[in-house]
Structure formats: structure tokens, C-alpha cells
Amino acid sequence: MTVPETAAAAVGRALAAGGVRTAFGVVGSGNFHVTNALVEHGVRFVAARHEGGAATMADAYARMSGEVGVVTVHQGPGLTNAMTGIAEAAKSRTPMIVLAGEATDARSNFHVDQDALAAAVGAVPMRLTDAARAEEQALEAFRVASRERRTVLLNLPLDVQSAPSRPLGPAPAVTGAAGPVRSAARDTTAQSGLATARDTTAGSGLAAADDATAESDRAAPDDATAELRRLLAGARRPVFVAGRGARHARRELEALADRTGALLATSAVAKGLFRGSPWDLDVSGGFATPLAAELIRGADLIVGWGCALNMWTTRHGTLIAPEAEVVQVDLDPAAVGAHVRADLGVVGDVRAVAAALTGPGGAAPGYRSAELARRIRDEGRWRAVPYRDESGAGRIDPRTLTIALDDLLPSERVVSVDSGNFMGYPSMFLDVPDAGGFCFTQAFQSVGLGLATAIGAALARPDRLPVAALGDGGALMGIAELETVVRLGLPMVVVVYDDEAYGAEVHHFGPHGHALGTVRFPPADLAAIARGHGFAAVTVTDAAGLAGVAEWLKGPRDRPLLVHAKITGERGSWWLEEAFKGH
Missing domain, CATH: 3.40.50.970 (Thiamin diphosphate (ThDP)-binding fold, Pyr/PP domains)
Known part of the structure; x- marks a missing residue:
């Protein structure tokens, strides 16, 4: 039976x-x-x-x-x-x-x-x-x-x-990929006052992969796209800021940027999207290099592509010049103008809208010049920005640590970053090969998600070395998953930036004279804890201590590696100083 x-x-x-x-x-x-x-x-x-x-x-x-x-x-x-x-x-x-x-x-x-x-x-x-x-x-x-x-x-x-079910027959042909949404929210755009870019993708299957959207998936010209075309044609210093909603549209965005002379930047979550382009400014916002901040502030047109343009990405709006025109292209009408003023909203898929705007005709110089290309090449990464190395007294400057790791670790990597005072160092100084090399679970800004993030990213990208960047607080919150890393046999590098504190609170409240006993902790031997879970581990207090990382990288990498870095913590991070202005 x-x-x-x-x-x-x-x-x-x-x-x-x-x-x-x-x-x-x-x-x-x-x-x-x-x-x-x-x-x-x-x-x-x-x-x-x-x-x-x-x-x-x-x-x-x-x-x-x-x-x-x-x-x-x-x-x-x-x-x-x-x-x-x-x-x-x-x-x-x-x-x-x-x-x-x-x-x-x-x-x-x-x-x-x-x-x-x-x-x-x-x-x-x-x-x-x-x-x-x-x-x-x-x-x-x-x-x-x-x-x-x-x-x-x-x-x-x-x-x-537990009740008996009955099959409906063969399951429909579907794919598990998360493709561009044809959201019913666009039906309400008349109420929101936003123009809508028409989307004509056929509804075959439940989803289409972001990097395999049908060639016919284009936004037809309408009032919104026509107005954006006019703004692009008249802009002398355009900048594109791409977010997570644009990660499937690099080719189309670069083609449009080439035609209009736009510079290219991303939100933190889309870091690496334009890697390799001579016009890549890397991340906009709190993690932006001085050069990127200067050039974004100098833009006369900023177009956010699938990007919320939130306080992080715009430094509370200070990266947008008062006279600059601001456009947002997004599938969600509610995203337009949610954080900063938007002079124009185009509701539609980023790839479709960009493709509709890229047609025959000559390219405009826009923001681009030979001298600017040289500056981006020479000054466009954080490691090119001079700093005073504050290493000493048994602690390593997190900038020195991260630059050294960037040199040591293979370029084919997927970097996952936890939240905390330390988070900008790996986000700014660890390079990634493309947008598939950076996983940033920071929408809720919860401490303690970084190690689990790295595990999920590692399983999605087994072709790359997984790197988890954690603070000591986040590492201790998620420490149970060290066993998961070992059990799964992941050749992961876990870097713990240890300042023996919840550093964000120390640097936010300390300067005002508040007691800090609730956010400072005694030393913990995180390397020993990691070894107890089956990791290899090294403790790093100066640049010489990274020799253990180099040895592990030589192989066989049969155990994951935890780098317990005792970092300097005298100064707070400027990106969190900016963020705290909004609280």
C-alpha cells in the first residue's frame, strides 16, 4: 500500500x-x-x-x-x-x-x-x-x-x-534565480506622481536570472526616459551611482556612461561592480576616497541606478551639490526620493532603462579627461591615501593590517564584512575582483552577522577564497558558527579586528565624558578559541605576525584560518562619525 x-x-x-x-x-x-x-x-x-x-x-x-x-x-x-x-x-x-x-x-x-x-x-x-x-x-x-x-x-x-496532499502533476518550468521584478507596485505610480518606464518582459517561468534578462526586456521611451535623456545630454559632470538593483546591468551602464562621459561609483553593497574600468570611483559615501568624494560633490548630475541614495551612500546628502540634478532609476516607486530629493524618478528595471538610453551617436566627454583618468588611477584607491602608521605597544594599525592582507590574499576572493567601528577597513582596503566578490549584510546594521554571511557567500562562490572580516564583538556573538565552517570544510580566512570593546560606542560616547565600562572588555584569546573549534590560528600584533597567514596560504589549506589581530583603537572611524549625525 x-x-x-x-x-x-x-x-x-x-x-x-x-x-x-x-x-x-x-x-x-x-x-x-x-x-x-x-x-x-x-x-x-x-x-x-x-x-x-x-x-x-x-x-x-x-x-x-x-x-x-x-x-x-x-x-x-x-x-x-x-x-x-x-x-x-x-x-x-x-x-x-x-x-x-x-x-x-x-x-x-x-x-x-x-x-x-x-x-x-x-x-x-x-x-x-x-x-x-x-x-x-x-x-x-x-x-x-x-x-x-x-x-x-x-x-x-x-x-x-501532516495531512495527506495530492500532487498536481509535473512542476512548472521555473528557475531559482532572482530576476528583475515585474512588481504590481508600478500600478500605483499614478498616485505617487512618478513617471513609469514601461517593461515588456515576457512572463515565462517564475523568474529570470539577473545576468540573463531577455534581450527584449527594455524600457520603452516615455516622458521619464525622455527627460533623463535630456538631462544626460546636457550634463557636463555626470556621475552614476549603482546599487544592488544594478548589479545585473554593468554592461549597459558602462555603455551609457561611455556615451555620456559619466564617472562610475557604487553603494557599498555593490562594491566591485565597475572594477577594471578607468572611470571607477569605487564606493560612494562614508567609504569613499577623498578623490571620489571630491568628484561626486562636483557632479552636476547624479543618477542613482537601483540605489537608495541613503545617508550612507550620500554622507547625509553632503556628497550632492545643491545645484546638482538628482535622478533615481528603480523598480520600486517608493524608493525614489525616500532619502534625498529626487528631481526625476524613472520606475523600471535598471538594465532596461540604461539600454533604452544607449543608442547610436557620438560620445560626449562629460566628466572625463586624460588628466582625470590619471588621478583616478593614482589616487582612486584608499591604499594610495597617505596615513601615519600608529602600530605599536603590541597592537597593529588596522590600515596597515588590511593593506598587508590585501597583498597576501589571492585576488579571487569573496569578502564578507560584519558591522562595527572596524568595518570600513576591510570595506575600503580589501579589493575585490567584481561585485560577486563583496557580500555586505548591513541594511539592518546588526553586529554579529558577518561569520554567517561569509559561510553563505562561500557556498555560493566555491571558486573563490572566502574572507570574513569581523570585530571582536561580532566574532563572539556568532562564534558557534566556527564549528560550521570546520564541519563544511571551508578554506576560509576569518580576520578578527580586536580592540577589546564595542568600538563604535567607545568613540561615540567617550569624547563626551561618559563612563565606558559597559562597552569595554578584558582580553580574550580568540586564537585559542578558534583552535578549539578546529581552526588554524595566528595572533597578529605587528606586520611581522602576518607571516603565519602567508604560510597557511601556501597550502594545503585543509583547515580554515583565524587571524586574531590586536588592533589599535585610539581613534574612532570617520564613517561612523558621519553615520551618528543621523541618530
Whole structure:
């Protein structure tokens, strides 16, 4: 007698057929069966040591692979443990599905209002309501995650999970990639007063990969694109700032920049997108080099492409000259003007809009000149900016440390950065080969996500050396996942910038005379802790201490490496000084 398929099994089968290849989680009784169903149908399951880490791993994996991320957790506390990672993913519009068991009986000690939890952090709550429609409802959650670039909580009530389902036949042809959204939000643009760039992508399948959008996916000329064309034609010093929503459109943006003479910059999350271009200014905002800040401030036209132009990217608007025209091109009408004034909003896919604006005709010089190309080449990276090395007394200057690591580590790397006072050093001084080399889970600005971010990124990009950059506070928060790194056999380099404090608070409150005993800590032997988890480890107090890193890189790299760097901490970081102005 054939045992009927349960709804939990149908959900796992449907998502696997839909293109899910990897899932993360911590398994309890409430998500045991759906997780096993995923595995049975070929999905790789990565067990984390904490649900918060699992959610962040899935987020980072989705960002770096272009696939829909999946995390699976127990009802109640499993979900609440994961909420910080879910909040980061939701704020970043990461296409991700959270599969969570649900105790619907209010008398259960596991019962919480899971819908309210999801909605509170910007995720989309959905629910398996009918065992007979389990496959259909799972694929609808996949569609919302993929096509609308949303983080979806798919609640799986325990009684519905265990009920028999019925297959609907072969799953529709879909892909797990997170492609350009054809959002219903554009239907409301008339209310918002924004012009809309028409999008004509065919609706075949649930998603199309960002780097494989159909050639016909172009925005037709309309009032908004015509006005942007006019502004570009008249600009003498245009600058493009590309964000995460532009990572699939490098070719089109560079072609348009060549035609209009624009310089190229990115938000932090899209760092590396224009690497190799002689007109690449790298990151705009708090991490911008002095030269990049000078040139962006000098622009008479700034176009944000899939970029929020938030306080980080614009230094609270100080990088935008009062007389500069500001344009935002974004799929989400609500993003236009949300942080800085926008003189024009074009609602549409970045690639489609840029392609529609790039036509036949000669190129304008715009901002470009031979002398400026020389300056960008010679001054356009942080390591070219002079500084006084403050190493000494058993501590290494974080700039000296990071420049040395940049020289030592292979260029084919994927760098993941935690939050904290230290975060600018790896973000500014560690180069990356392209936008696929930098994973920045900072929309929620939570300390402690960096190690899990690096694990997800490493699994998405096994061709590159994974590098995790953490502060001591974040490293200790996420330390359980050191075992996960070892268990997975990841050849990861974990660099801990240790100032024995929550440095952001020290430098924010210390100058005002506040007591700092609550944010300073005694020394911790992080190298010994890492060795206890199975890492190789070195403690670095000066440049000579990095010889251990060079030895590890020679091979066989059969254990991950933790670099416990005791860094100087006398001064605060200028990027956080800027950020604190907004609090």
C-alpha cells in the first residue's frame, strides 16, 4: 500500500522542482519533515548552529548566487531566533523563503503570532492552509520571493503539514534565480506622481536570472526616459551611482556612461561592480576616497541606478551639490526620493532603462579627461591615501593590517564584512575582483552577522577564497558558527579586528565624558578559541605576525584560518562619525 504524500513532503518536493538547490537551517520537530523532503529531492541542506546564523547564511547565499534563499526553522523559538537575519534579508529585499513550523493552538508554549513577527520586520507572511494545495501554495511563495524580491515567511501549521496532499502533476518550468521584478507596485505610480518606464518582459517561468534578462526586456521611451535623456545630454559632470538593483546591468551602464562621459561609483553593497574600468570611483559615501568624494560633490548630475541614495551612500546628502540634478532609476516607486530629493524618478528595471538610453551617436566627454583618468588611477584607491602608521605597544594599525592582507590574499576572493567601528577597513582596503566578490549584510546594521554571511557567500562562490572580516564583538556573538565552517570544510580566512570593546560606542560616547565600562572588555584569546573549534590560528600584533597567514596560504589549506589581530583603537572611524549625525 502506497503511503500518501504529506503536505510537508509536497512543499519540499515543489521547492526542489522549482529550482531550490541549497537550504539552511536548524532542525526541530516542526520543520523536520519539510527539511527531509528538501534533502530527498536533491536540495543540499546546511545545518547551522543557530537559527540567526542560518537565516543570514541563506540571505548571503541568495545575494551571491542569484538563487532564492531558503531557511528552515522550528515553530516559535526557532523563528524568533532567526528574526534578526530575517529582518536583514527583508530590508535588503533578498529573495528568500523562511519555512517555519507553526503551532496554531494558542495554548501551545510554542505559539506566537508568526505573521506579526514577519510583518514587523518587512517580510511577507504566507501560510500553508490546505494540504491538498501544498504544492501550489509553496510555488506561490516561491513566486513572491523571486519575482517581487521579497523575503517570505511560509508558515507551516503542524496539523496541515501532516495531512495527506495530492500532487498536481509535473512542476512548472521555473528557475531559482532572482530576476528583475515585474512588481504590481508600478500600478500605483499614478498616485505617487512618478513617471513609469514601461517593461515588456515576457512572463515565462517564475523568474529570470539577473545576468540573463531577455534581450527584449527594455524600457520603452516615455516622458521619464525622455527627460533623463535630456538631462544626460546636457550634463557636463555626470556621475552614476549603482546599487544592488544594478548589479545585473554593468554592461549597459558602462555603455551609457561611455556615451555620456559619466564617472562610475557604487553603494557599498555593490562594491566591485565597475572594477577594471578607468572611470571607477569605487564606493560612494562614508567609504569613499577623498578623490571620489571630491568628484561626486562636483557632479552636476547624479543618477542613482537601483540605489537608495541613503545617508550612507550620500554622507547625509553632503556628497550632492545643491545645484546638482538628482535622478533615481528603480523598480520600486517608493524608493525614489525616500532619502534625498529626487528631481526625476524613472520606475523600471535598471538594465532596461540604461539600454533604452544607449543608442547610436557620438560620445560626449562629460566628466572625463586624460588628466582625470590619471588621478583616478593614482589616487582612486584608499591604499594610495597617505596615513601615519600608529602600530605599536603590541597592537597593529588596522590600515596597515588590511593593506598587508590585501597583498597576501589571492585576488579571487569573496569578502564578507560584519558591522562595527572596524568595518570600513576591510570595506575600503580589501579589493575585490567584481561585485560577486563583496557580500555586505548591513541594511539592518546588526553586529554579529558577518561569520554567517561569509559561510553563505562561500557556498555560493566555491571558486573563490572566502574572507570574513569581523570585530571582536561580532566574532563572539556568532562564534558557534566556527564549528560550521570546520564541519563544511571551508578554506576560509576569518580576520578578527580586536580592540577589546564595542568600538563604535567607545568613540561615540567617550569624547563626551561618559563612563565606558559597559562597552569595554578584558582580553580574550580568540586564537585559542578558534583552535578549539578546529581552526588554524595566528595572533597578529605587528606586520611581522602576518607571516603565519602567508604560510597557511601556501597550502594545503585543509583547515580554515583565524587571524586574531590586536588592533589599535585610539581613534574612532570617520564613517561612523558621519553615520551618528543621523541618530
